[in-house]
Amino acid sequence: MLEQCSNQSEYAFYMRGMIARAEGELEDALSWFNKALAISANSTVYLVNIGRVYFLMGNHTLAVEYLEKAVKGNPNDSKAYYWLARSIYHLDTDLFNTCEKARDLLLQAPSLQTSVELIVFLAKLMSELGDTNAAIQAYERALQLLAMTLLISRYYRSILTYETLLVILFPKFKSILAAGSIMQAHGDHDVALNKYRVAADACDYNGCLWNNIGVCLFAKGRLAQAHSCLKKASFICPLDYKINYNLGLVHQAMGLYCSALHFLKAASELKKDDAQIIGAMAVVLSNMNDINNARRAYQKSISMDPKAQVILNYAIFEFRQKNRDVARDALTHFKTVSSNAGGCRKVSGVQNLKQ
Template sequence: MASVLKKQTFSKEQRQKRNYLIHWLYIRKEYDECLELIDDTLKKVDQLAEYPLFIKGLITRHQGKIHESLSLFQQAGQINPRNVETIKQISRSLFLLGRHKAASEVLDEAIRLGFTEDWEIWHNKGMCLSQLKRLEDAKDALMRANSIQRHDCTFIQLGQILTQEEKYQEAIDVYLEALEFSPENPELLTTVGLLYLRTGENFRAFDFLGNSLTHDPRNSKTILAAGSIIQDHSDMDVALVKYRVAAVQTPNSAQLWNNIGMCFFGKQRHVAAIACLKKALYLDPFEWIISYNLGLVHLHTEQYASAFHYFSSSINLKPDFPSSYMQLAIALSRLDDYDNACAAYEKAIEMDSDFLFHLNYAVMLVNNGQVDKAREQFDQFEALYAEADEETKNSDKDVGVMRSLLMNVLGRN
């Protein structure tokens, strides 16, 4: 009887005071004390207190107890089914559990209840639909969110979908629009820079990446991208200085160690290059480009068996990269495996019309006495070489030298 009287005397004013204290403890991140007060409050009111349940749901989710948080938000939702904040948190917990369809349906219910002008609902719906691979519907939801209220996270999510669809220019346009409202956002600046880098506009990419670094000079992602552009222009020492800063922030980045390794390779420091690339491979054994680069370094140092091993590994991870087959063919030819080298060249040529493939194939055929077949490959090389622009022709001096030698050997002068 005493406990019943205690529950009855727990007045509305007392609840409000407790809710205030719960809120105060929560924003101070004093979670243990907050949970004690919540549990005591819920015990006094037979678990029928919306706000304590809501805050407990937030804390348990922060602690990684997603299922428990979902149950708590659903309890709070039963007490007040029209509370849009609770509905959004139910959806969020479902999303984190990978139940994207259910999360989207909960948001649909919020929209049916009349909450049509809440940007967060449309943003979260866009994220759910993106995970469900309904990309057009996802883009519509995200654009609806932006029409209500612009947020950087919505622009970023929309840009990611467009990038996924390989609509790079549209993605750039979305990010540039976002930068009109957040011109100093390093993440947006870096993302635009990376997209320009992907589309081959290196100067514009470097401009955005440099701007990003002025706002966040220790952003490892930005440093890595800027360093790769510097590295592409053969300024290995400056690139290594950049990478040294990034290594402090992300010492276990496979991509970083891969780039450092290729810097050392460019400086002809092969032992250091192999050491860095092997560290990158240890950190990410399924990244095909690291195996490919290890193959290049071993091929350059005449370790042909090791080169064969790494090129084979790269092909297993990414079988649609034609240059891997050409490099594998070179390694095989150095190992005197003529038949398999021919097969690798044929595979590379089947996948892509690159004059280098035909040139190297012709060289191998000449070295093996197959002059007639070499002439066929050289003629195909000449046809493709004639179509290339001057920049491409002059990018590798060895091509011109080898072309002249083959012309003499094959009587093509």
């Protein structure tokens, strides 16, 4: 097609960019979208797609720059608002609260009341900001829109939309996934895996599903299989901090400490100031004999959120460094926190492994 149009086909450039992005060739996708934009400089479609590519590449600053241009060029483009809000949410800055700024942007979107995608992301932001009632209202509004779409589709079968297909195809999948998660939370990993096997037949391209399968296999001690499942989950959802965190746990259990630290660091970048992630990094650093950084990580995690398991690990760590007084104080702190929490629960994970 490009040869027939003397390399001046805007649509051909666009399609090549879409294919390259779908195949994960982000540099190529960026090149094709830029060529299309050079032909049609006022097209917000190309600005949105360039912004999405930068977002996938982790360059959120450039993503914001292009997506802001797209929003300015077409204020009614819900996709532009959605990806701009996500890019702002992932910005690495201390100048403002990225979660609040993303929320404020979505509230200004003209298509907010009619876009399920925008409403669901807004609900997530509201939940993170502690506004539970607003989050519930947003989710209820999203459900109303999905129900309306399904009702309309009964009369107009030829205009089934993407949201309608989700409602028709995936309620069974989601209920099975939820049932598996409940079984998994109660430690019944074999039953959970059977549920996930059924869910995988309905929709296997789901990061949450493969993450849960990986965690189940990890709990059963099948580290190689758990690693494979979590890597697939990471491929589907590379920006999910929970998947990166779980990959860190698996690599720690396999004795691959550098890889474990890499994934835990990625998780901490995606979810700033999470005490559990920092506590896990402390265990890995101590296994790497990086004593000073391990101590800093333990102290930071405990100062942010004093969890019994992290404090106990810190006590053991200081005891092994011959700091008996510090270890004794940490053990006393552990007993206090443990008694206040009604006892120290045994939780599977990297922080419960013997150091």
